[in-house]
Amino acid sequence: MHRIHPPLAGCFDEMLADDGETRGHYRDFLQWLTAQSPETLGQRRHEAELLFHRVGITFAVYGDDSGSERLIPFDTIPRILPASEWQTLEVGLRQRVAALNAFLHDIYHEQHILRSGLVPAEQVMVNNQYQVAMQGLDLPHHTYAHIAGVDVIRHADGGYYVLEDNLRVPSGVSYMLENRKMMMRLFPELFAHYAVAPVEHYPSLLHDTLREATHADNPTVVVMTPGHYNSAYFEHAFLAQQMGVELVEGRDLFVERDRVYMRTTAGPRQVDVIYRRIDDIYLDPLVFRADSMLGVPGLLSAYRKGNVILANAVGTGVADDKSTYPYVPEMIRFYLSEEPILNNVPTWQCRKPDELSHVLAHLEELVVKEVHGAGGYGMLIGPKASRSEIDDFRARLLADPANYIAQPTLALSTCPTFVDEGIAPRHIDLRPFVLSGKDVRIVPGGLSRVALTRGSLVVNSSQGGGTKDAWVLEA
Amino acid sequence: MMLSRTADHLYWMSRYLERAENLARLLDVSFSLSLLPQSKGARAEMSAPLVITETLKQYNARHDTLSAQTLFDFMALDRDNPASIVSCLKLARENAHAVRGKIPVEMWENINATWLQAKKLPSAVNVGEFFDWVKERSHLFRGVAYGTVLRGDAYSFVRLGTFVERADNTARLLDVKASLMDSGHGVDDFYAWSALLRALSAYEAYLELYREPPNAQSVTELLLLSPRLPRSLRASMEAICKILAQIEGEDSRVAQRDANAIRNELHFVRADEILRFGLHDYLNQRLIDINTLGERIYDAYLKAA
Incomplete structure (x- = not known):
């Protein structure tokens, strides 16, 4: 029998509800899972590892001396999304990326949004991601971010939140595709049973x-x-x-x-x-x-x-910058005259003195990030940090407040995952990929990353995160 | 039409694999020769691989003595020796890695698996098994190339690398014997010629084509001039000419001209003429020709910047 650990208190678990009941869209899967012997599943996981190695789906880790290439760990329990939730997500993603593209076109042309005062001009114009060379250049369909990878998480309240918009060179889509291929190869019987929306x-x-x-x-x-x-x-x-x-x-x-x-x-x-x-x-x-x-x-x-x-176009970084992020809901209202469908995470901008003092007073509870950071490098997770790490960050914040934003520590949802102690809840996120041209195109799902260390909230593969196949069930 | 850099990687990928195979063949023949009880030139036989791969100096800098084991370690397994078999497999893998999107998955997996296995080789590997393994991996690579690669420029450059390297290596292998002959060792040694034929997988072919025991003239004829033996110099040149004629290129005429000149030479020359001229000197000239041809190919197709 498998040892399935209960969900963590205070987190939304994708498979198990608070009362321990299995959520509807996971019921068949769990039934299938319990019918498999741990040995069989262990063999399949081993097979997956061999295949990934042979195919050479590897990932180079910076700053690691031994460092050449290693595998991104792959977990064989899928993250499953019901069709209804995906539909909302998809509409929300289209809306969000459309607004971001409109924003980029605007700030490199007439700058209506800056003149209206909704986004502070200095915030955009002195941002080192703003490329003066892009001013006045007309791009077909006014598309700047042809490929966007939007990181979405589910919070304890069960709602989806956008954590960041990656509009420069978002990566990970090949893992989404390879993970699906691997799952279909390892467990064809599951795909015969479930109607999983294709991503290929x-x-x-x-x-x-x-x-x-x-x-x-x-x-x-x-x-x-x-x-x-x-x-x-x-x-x-x-x-x-x-x-x-x-x-x-x-x-x-x-x-x-x-x-x-x-x-x-x-x-x-x-x-x-x-x-x-x-x-x-x-x-x-x-x-x-x-x-x-x-x-x-x-x-x-x-x-x-x-x-x-x-x-993507040159100069898109100004729109996915963490200092611009808080204004995305305003952009949606301004350019599309619509209410945002996807939530933003509340964000304190440390360049504002009153918000900085709030952040400094609550460092133990907050996540502090560099405005231009990526890959999980250079961030502070207050509740997990030691005294000296917090003091160190306090000094950095005071030295250059504009370089940081802070957010509440989000309880990323968890998904059951194979780990040493059995099948245990681990925190996950989701990166759908949004393609913009004459039309907007999205394949259902995305790359689901998982933090393999118990309690860890950092899902980045550069920080030891793994990946899962993400299934959107067809309605 | 393909990126020059891609063509370059494909070409070197298969050159390095062919080189690894030929090194295994070369070491195999040297080892069997040095093991012959009546071999007077055991030392000369053993240093031959170092001489023809031009690594004698590096070897001497690292080792005081020349024994079968140190030679094997240096030429086969030493990752710090850029000319070793294992280094060739690594370089082949790196070139394949750089163009993995341009080759069939099965070809990449084959080359990657070869390298992964090579990395795990025990230092006490059995010599004969190791040579067989290298040859087998190379056979697999050729099989996967033949069976999976779309016929077009990519295939042409993979094949071109194989034959340019093979032309060079066959000439060098024969030259091991030629140099030994010049220094007075094993002139008409039946065993030596047989070992060379075996190393080039040509022994059975020899028995089928010739009634006399292997000797300088017959072996030279088969290995240099036979259009039918797949590893002969002539067969390699025929293949190169055919491939070059198929690749579209802006200034490929010089490469084609030079390749055809070598092919024509081998087409018309006779083995007894070569021996009268001096086998070693003759091979030396062909090696220079092949080297020049390599530069022409680079100029015509592979130069990136």
Whole structure:
């Protein structure tokens, strides 16, 4: 028999309700699970690990000396979402990303929202993610974030909250796809029984989105990677292959008379759309970092002339910045005249003196994050932190308040997960991927990350998090 | 049409795998020769792999003596020796990793699994088993290439790497014998020629084609000039010419011209002429030609920046 540990007090568990009853959408799964012998399931997990290793779905961890590549742990218990909840989420995501794209177009053009005073102008204009070079540049369909990865969590109240909007180079979609493939291979009987909404067509939706991003006829699309030492290289190669396009590095491209070409065995070929998986500052050494070996000299000039499309656009970071995040509900009202469907997490902006003093007085309860941070690096989780860590953060906050925001410690929902002590609740999140072009496209579900350490709220794979398959049940 | 850098990775991926296989073949022949009881040139036989891979200096810097075991450790397993078999497998894997999206999953899995197994090899691995394992992995790679890769430029560059490396290696392998002949060892040694044929999987072919015991002239003819033996220099050059003719390229004519010149030479020359000229000198010239051809191929297709 499996040992299934009870849910944690004060958290929403995706499978078990507070009274210990199994939630409706998990009932068949749990029945199936209890019918399997622990040995069989152990074998399947072992098989999954072998397969992931052989396929080489690995992840490079920065700052780890042994450091080459390791697997992201994969958990075989899926996170299941009922159709009705997903429908709400999907509408909310479309709304949110539409507002963010409208915001980006606005701040690089007429700046209505700044003039209306809803978002403080200095907040945007002095943000180092704001790219002056983007001012006045017209992009097809006014799309800036062609690919957005929105991190959503479920709080103890059972409601969904957006934790952050990733509009630069969000990653993880390949794990979503590989996890599904793995689950179907390991447990085909489950898929025969459950109507799980498919996600496998994501690469083709991505290709459609990228082709729509330009006015060029029959465009040549490429994926641009920093190279095979990058932590997400597997994903870059995977997406290029799945779309049937070239995977290029900066050195494969060159610019001549403001057009971008790739070097091929048959000579130069013009490139129309670059799905770039490198940050703004590495794109073009003539404009950004002169020491960047990853970029292409002259790329920005070609971009400004409209001869090539970058996806995502340059300068989207200003909209997913944690200092901009608190204003997203206002953006939705301002641009779409709609009420936000998805909740924002209440956020204190430490650049405001009164909010800073509240934060300093409640450090033990709050999560403090760097405004530009990502990957779970450089954050304080008050309830989990030691005295000296809190003191250290207090000093950092006082030295540079504008660099931080704080949020209440959210009780991320939990999902039963295979761990050493059996099947126990672990905290999870969900990153759906929103594709924007002429149309908005979303595959049902997303990447579900899980914090494997007991009680941990940090799900990032760079911090030892794992992943799960996320199932949206068809209605 | 494909990215020059992609073509470069594909080409070197298969060159390194072919090199690993040929190193295993080379070491195999040296080991069997040095084990022969009547072998007078055991030392010369053993140092031959170092000489033809141009790693004698590195070896001497690391080891005082030359024994079968230290040679095997250095040439087969030493990850710090960039020319070792294990290093070749690693480099092949790195090149494959860089273009994993451009090769079939099964090919990537094959190369990755080879490297993962190589990393786990015990230091006391059985020599013969190890050579067999390397050859087997290489056979698997060729099988997966033949059976899964879409026929097009990617396939062409994978095959091109194989044959350029093989042309070079076959010439070098024969040169082991040639150098030994020049230094007066084992001139008409039946066992030595048989070992060489076996190393190139050509022994059965030899028995089928020739009635006489293996000797300098017959072996030279088979290994250099036979269009039918898959590992001969001539067969490799025929393959290279055919592949080059299929790849679309802006300035590929020089590479094609040079490849055809080598092929024509091998087409018309006779084995007795080669021996009169001096086998070692003849092979040396062909090695220079092949090296130049490699540069032409690089200029025509692979140069990235």
